[in-house]
Amino acid sequence: MKSNKAGETVKTTSLPRVTKLKKGDRVKQITGKIKTNAATIGTVKEIDTKNGRVLVEGLNLVKRHSKGNPVKNTPAGIITKEAAIHVSNVLLVCPKCLKPTRIGYKILEARKENGKINKVRICRRCHEQIDD
Numbered sequence: 001m002k003s004n005k006a007g008e009t010v011k012t013t014s015l016p017r018v019t020k021l022k023k024g025d026r027v028k029q030i031t032g033k034i035k036t037n038a039a040t041i042g043t044v045k046e047i048d049t050k051n052g053r054v055l056v057e058g059l060n061l062v063k064r065h066s067k068g069n070p071v072k073n074t075p076a077g078i079i080t081k082e083a084a085i086h087v088s089n090v091l092l093v094c095p096k097c098l099k100p101t102r103i104g105y106k107i108l109e110a111r112k113e114n115g116k117i118n119k120v121r122i123c124r125r126c127h128e129q130i131d132d
């Protein structure tokens with residue numbers, strides 16, 4: 001849920017789902033610019049649904065030259081930071097079988113407390129539930 005300038009709640013559920021990933025998921029980068037010896041597994045820090053990209057901790061590192069910003073307390077010099085990766089370039093690492101997998105959904109018979117359908121993400125490899 002996001003709020004607009006007027007402070008009203010804007011429904012985001014009607015937007016097409018760009019990714020089944022969530023913040024905190026462990027993902028593996030499968031394609032794209034992967035440097036030799038670079039890490040390919042990291043944790044999702046941010047999801048950019050507009051551009052279909054995810055920011056993954058420790059992955060897709062780029063060097064930026066920074067002049068420094070005393071207000072934000074950022075140092076000058078060359079800084080290494082993560083660049084967002086397109087969602088199609090990463091796969092979720094299943095917490096159960098520890099393999100990179102595509103995500104499926106399972107609808108649970110028991111509904112949520114608010115009466116809504118309880119849909120959970122499942123691993124397409126081991127079919128285990130990913131979320132609690």
Ligand SMILES: [Zn+2]
Pocket residue numbers: 094095096097098099101123124125126127128
């Ligand atoms: Zn699995």
